[in-house]
Amino acid sequence: MTELSMQYLGMKLSGPIVVASTPLSESLDNIRHMEDAGASAIVLTSLFEEQLALESRALDEDLSRGTNSFAESLNYLPELNDYRMTHEGYLEHLRRAREAVDIPIMASLNGATSGGWVRFAKEMEQAGAQAIELNTYALVTDRSQTSDEIERLLLELVAGVCKAVKVPVAIKLSQSFTSLPNLCARLEEAGACGVVLFNRFYQPDFDIEALEVRPTLHFSTPSELLPRLHWAAILYGHLKGDIGITGGVHSAEDVLKAIMAGGSVAMMVSALHIHGIEHIARVLADLRYWLEKREYPSLAETRGCLSRRSVPDTSPYDRGNYIKTLSSYSLRQTMAAF
Numbered sequence: 001m002t003e004l005s006m007q008y009l010g011m012k013l014s015g016p017i018v019v020a021s022t023p024l025s026e027s028l029d030n031i032r033h034m035e036d037a038g039a040s041a042i043v044l045t046s047l048f049e050e051q052l053a054l055e056s057r058a059l060d061e062d063l064s065r066g067t068n069s070f071a072e073s074l075n076y077l078p079e080l081n082d083y084r085m086t087h088e089g090y091l092e093h094l095r096r097a098r099e100a101v102d103i104p105i106m107a108s109l110n111g112a113t114s115g116g117w118v119r120f121a122k123e124m125e126q127a128g129a130q131a132i133e134l135n136t137y138a139l140v141t142d143r144s145q146t147s148d149e150i151e152r153l154l155l156e157l158v159a160g161v162c163k164a165v166k167v168p169v170a171i172k173l174s175q176s177f178t179s180l181p182n183l184c185a186r187l188e189e190a191g192a193c194g195v196v197l198f199n200r201f202y203q204p205d206f207d208i209e210a211l212e213v214r215p216t217l218h219f220s221t222p223s224e225l226l227p228r229l230h231w232a233a234i235l236y237g238h239l240k241g242d243i244g245i246t247g248g249v250h251s252a253e254d255v256l257k258a259i260m261a262g263g264s265v266a267m268m269v270s271a272l273h274i275h276g277i278e279h280i281a282r283v284l285a286d287l288r289y290w291l292e293k294r295e296y297p298s299l300a301e302t303r304g305c306l307s308r309r310s311v312p313d314t315s316p317y318d319r320g321n322y323i324k325t326l327s328s329y330s331l332r333q334t335m336a337a338f
């Protein structure tokens with residue numbers, strides 16, 4: 001029988017499919033169901049920097065009643081009630097999740113600047129998190145902020161979290177960095193054990209009748225996997241740590257592509273919201289069938305086989321691909337016209 005186990009963040013996982021951060025894992029029944037279906041680890045939903053700051057300030061306000069600076073300073077933040085769980089509730093859920101299943105449970109911290117809130121990483125570790133995923137989603141709208149400064153802040157944040165805990169920390173990154181290989185190397189120097197490619201960028205949509213800008217959340221499609229594959233394939237072999245792929249993983253074929261690009265795990269969320277948690281079992285069965293038919297003894301040995309360092313012709317990963325794609329398209333178009 002083909003071996004599906006993979007190493008990720010120093011843990012031996014039973015297979016390649018990890019459930020990425022999703023509200024589905026806020027239910028213990030779902031968490032048990034994910035394990036039964038074959039998920040090899042689960043990342044819980046995030047605790048947000050803004051929420052933790054809000055809770056701390058609410059506590060300070062309780063302790064020093066009579067000042068009104070607290071309410072004024074919170075205008076720019078979502079209300080505390082907008083967050084799904086208090087941080088105490090989160091830690092309790094984490095403890096229960098650990099008791100409910102044998103697969104690793106990772107906690108998720110979500111923030112953009114270093115500060116006192118990173119101490120919650122320690123609380124997550126004490127509550128039983130076997131690893132921490134640090135989601136560093138940030139969006140720059142200030143023209144005076146340079147890319148150097150943004151990366152410096154990110155590295156400070158990562159170093160702060162990694163220093164606070166002993167469990168491995170993976171960094172969930174956004175796609176838009178000028179030099180991702182250089183940044184990832186520096187994230188490792190700051191203590192990161194892995195990178196997770198990539199955060200989805202939830203752009204608001206425009207309502208042109210109401211002249212309003214509205215938040216949107218669409219589930220992913222497999223086409224979103226391509227930039228993740230591209231970057232994993234470039235990074236593979238250049239990092240000491242692991243690469244997790246999240247975004248567009250829906251089928252066994254997607255899982256294979258993620259691993260062949262150089263990922264250690266393929267993470268799923270949208271596919272589970274669309275098809276149900278049982279989908280994991282179907283994808284694993286398809287994956288096993290594919291590997292056995294081609295007599296691969298293990299999935300791990302396919303890791304990185306299509307990475308940039310493994311393929312004889314690297315041009316599909318470089319600027320050559322861009323030129324070739326555009327030129328071949330215009331040629332086809334021209335021929336179709338005759």
Ligand SMILES: Cc1cc2nc3c(=O)[nH]c(=O)nc-3n(C[C@H](O)[C@H](O)[C@H](O)COP(=O)(O)O)c2cc1C
Nearest residue numbers: 020021022045046135220246247248249268269270
């Ligand atoms: C409803 C929903 C809630 C999510 N919440 C979080 C979150 O709290 N923290 C986080 O890092 N990612 C969160 N994500 C992003 C997912 O973890 C995942 O990275 C993303 O959906 C891409 O994977 P997919 O294509 O399999 O959906 C959320 C996604 C969805 C759909």
